[in-house]
Amino acid sequence: MIKNLKVGLGLIILGEVLGYFNSYFLSDFSDFTTGLLLGLSVGMKLVGVILSLVGIIQVSNDNNK
Numbered sequence: 001m002i003k004n005l006k007v008g009l010g011l012i013i014l015g016e017v018l019g020y021f022n023s024y025f026l027s028d029f030s031d032f033t034t035g036l037l038l039g040l041s042v043g044m045k046l047v048g049v050i051l052s053l054v055g056i057i058q059v060s061n062d063n064n065k
Helices: 002-025 031-064
Strands: none
Touching: 002 031
């Protein structure tokens, strides 16, 4: 429940950090490296949003019981 929410928020934050790192510090690397980091960033954000939503739904279902 709460663990899903914490992991989801952590993944969203880590995805944001990777995105900023990619855009500000790795502008001189190859296209493969920037594409890989961008893909990891988007994937982490997507999984983080899904886990956060699952955590919120589980917490709200537990409060209703």
